Amino acid sequence: MEATMHNILLSLRQRKILQSLKYKTEYVTGKELANELNVSSRTIRNDINEINNLLKESGIVIESKRSVGYLLRTENSAELAHILKINASFLSRDDRIRYILYRLCVEEDPINLYDLEDEMFISSTTLDIDIQTLKKNYILEYPFIKFYKKKNFISLESDELKRRIILNQIFTENWDYNSTGNAFYNYQDLDNDILVLIMSEIKIYLNEYNVRLEDLSMVELGLGISIAYFRIQNGFYITKTSSHTTNDKFSIHLIDDILDSLENKLDVKFPQNDRIPFYYFMASSKLLNAKLLNFRTVKDYFDHEIIEMCDEYIQKIKDVFHLDFSSDEDFYITTLQLFRSIKVPFRRPNKLITQEYSLRTQYLIEFEIAYLIQPLALKYLGSYFNYSEITYLTFCISGALSYYNRTLPKINTVILCHHNLSVAWNLKHTVLENFSDFIDIHELLPVYTKDMREFNDIDLILSTVNKNMTTSVSCKSLQISPFFTERDRHNLRHYIHSTRIEHLYNNTNLSLYDLLDNASWIESSNCSDFFDALKLLYNELTKELPLDVSFLASIMQRESILTFAHHPHVSFVYQIGDYEKTSACAMTLDHRIKYHDNKIRIIVLVAIAKNDSNFIFKMLNELFNSDFNLNDLKFLKTKKEILNALKTYIL
Known part of the structure; x- marks a missing residue:
């Protein structure tokens, strides 16, 4: 039984249901629980079914009577308290930080730190570290909401728009695109039925207006409207007029149609101030028609500051690293769209679910070029790029370098093969199938001819035997299998990558x-x-x-x-x-x-x-x-x- 208890993991909302029923002596209706937790009765039913399934061997059960309600039965109340405590221990630091921030955003009154310690079963030291990390990751970045700590209480400024932006950020982070939601979303009070309805309406009108969004923008918009609905239902409205507005009538009409439809289906009213952020978001986030974008037309689709920022960045790359990307139209347009997206104040790029070491190893050079953006980001956007934003720019640079590398002279190559001609011929075409953008194969030679030929005009020898092929310092030898294995592909890819990087510092004398x-x-x-x-x-x-x-x-x-x-x-x-x-x-x-x-x-x-x-x-x-x-x-x-x-x- 003990092992089973330690494997139980309830969401925070499921814990709230147990906490709510824990001291009830009479049946509680699903509607009462739904109102208390700001979700639908269907969500309550689903959660209770899952709770009973998880706790079926624990002697703890939530009884249900049709048309009456729910009642918690337990043979051992200490066991129930133990289960609730065990669940808290499964929360990661990121989960705890987001939960604290969530509480700060939805609470009207300051939160008692001692209550948070008890609720999450953590020490005051752990809570203090979590709060410091929270301030670094969220308070010091847009929307720059004010954080207050007075004695043993913490709170945020009562700016409703800023609170909604932060709520959207913590729900959007690490969203699982393979399903609906993420680990933290499942812990909280947003009603999945409402979110599904809102997402469906958005898709209907995007299709009607022939508009496309990035997946991230789609999630942000759906969550943003769900959060607005949740907050309005609880009596919280945006009272300050947003400084971020748009004259894009197309985007305004699209958002109005979505929200008007939802007003009828959800029996809610979205006032004008609550709509304005969505107008700006749509105007700045809808994907542009790539077929219409080129060097001549960008001025019709991007504001002049974004264009100036991109132009200065490309010039800075040329000035510092002597790389000229100014003729790469595809890179220019892609980078403009990235800058345009980052400028939207209501969003952050998705955090990439990969280890930083892996990315830095693969894109060492690209990260250095990307980081040149920082003074321009401060100049045009008012703040430096964060790690995620730098990483997305790194991908743009990687694409530009790939294009640049394909414009360089190809690597002059010969193949020395100790098998018959048909094997060598097949090897040639297998290599070219993978690397024809970078390699020219000039000859297929028997191995014995290595002593009869000078390779001063050759950059690379691919040999099927483990012998020294040449004394030429300008020519590199790689041993490969006659069947060109995956390992051979890796080694040749690594050689090409390293050679292309060498082109970037050919004139550097310092070692x-x-x-x-x-x-x-x-x-x-x-x-x-x-x-x-x-x-x-x-x-x-x-x-x-x-x-x-x-x-x-x-x-x-x-x-x-x-x-x-x-x-x-x-x-x-x-x-x-x-x-x-x-x-x-x-x-x-x-x-x-x-x-x-x-x-x-x-x-x-x-x-x-x-x-x-x-x-x-x-x-x-x-x-x-x-x-x-x-x-x-x-x-x-x-x-x-x-x-x-x-x-x-x-x-």
Whole structure:
């Protein structure tokens, strides 16, 4: 029985039903419970059926009598309390934070912290940490709602629009597109029947008006109207006129038709002030017809600030990294639409359900180019991009680089195959089927001819035998199977990717080895904090260059959004600026620092002169995309040991 109890997981709404029935001695109707929890009687029935199914072996049951109501029966009240407590322990920190924020948004009166501790069965220390994280993730970002703490009570400012925006954010985060809802949504008071009805009406009118939304926008609109309905039913209206308005009559008529229809079906009234945010949202979120968008027509579809922001960003990429994307119309239009979407104040991009390490490893270079947007984001949108927004821009950059790479000269390749011609011929076409955008295969040769041919005009030899094929330093050899396996595809893809990155820093003379060889070093430091280590390195670096505090401030600002500690064992921290030369200071730690789930042994702080800006690509490629094994740095604590480890791979 004990094992069964620990596997029971009730939603917060189901817990509320149990709490409500716990002290009742007479039957309670489904309608009474529905009114209490702001859901439909059908939702109550579904929840009670699920509760009884989950608790069927516990001796706890909610009895139901037709036309009478529900009554909780339990053989052991202590067992019931235990089950409720066990359920709280299943809540993750993210769930707890969203639940606290939800309570703050829907409560009129300040919330007692002691009551929250008891309700969620957590300590005051845990609650304090949760609140600090809540403030960082939600209060300090749009809509910038004011947070109050007075003695043992917490509350939010009573701005109804801001509260609804936050409610939409916490319900939308990590939405499960494979079903309807997400884990947190299922815990709360929104009625699924109402949401389904609202979503259906939206789809009907979007189809009638021939309008498409992104999936995220569809969820946000459906939840936004559901939240408005829920709040209006409880007597809360938007009293302040929104500063975000639109003259887009098409979007206004579309929203009015949706809300007018819902007024009749839900027996509710959506006043004008409650409609205005949806007008703006629709005007800014409806997808544009891609067939109508080109360099000449963008001015007819995007406001001038978004166009200026995109133009300046493309110019900045060219100025800093010498990459010209100005002729890539597809990239330009896609980036404009991303900026337009981010400008909508009522939304955040979906958080990507993947580990940051995986994304950073795959898109190391692209993240660096994307991060150039930050001063322009502040200039045109009033705030820096957050991690999710940077990530979505990174995807745009990745697409632009893919297009750019396809415009580069192809890799001149020969195949040396020890099998007969038919095998070699098949191998050629299998390779081209996968990589024809990047590779030209000039010849199919028997292996023995390697000693009779110079390969000075060839970039790559694909060989079916494990032999040294050439002495030419400009020609690379890769061994592949005659049947071109998945491993061969991976190795060739990695080679092409690394080669294309090398094109981005062909004119960079600075090497990673020389940078570290000429750096000042702090060996075997007993520093135990990542930021303390950065401050020590900064103080040391100021002996080489006349840096001011803005250098360290920029580093810290970036670290708060896009961490430098994205791989284990070593972290390179850098800033491009008007420095007379590129200089570095390195630190090895006596005991590794655990930071962002990585254990760091070596931290290097680099001030990169503008004329060396593309060295960032070289540094990242050589360190994280090469054959170098970062685990080789795991136990190294001296400059000599580290340079010796790097020498084999990058010299």
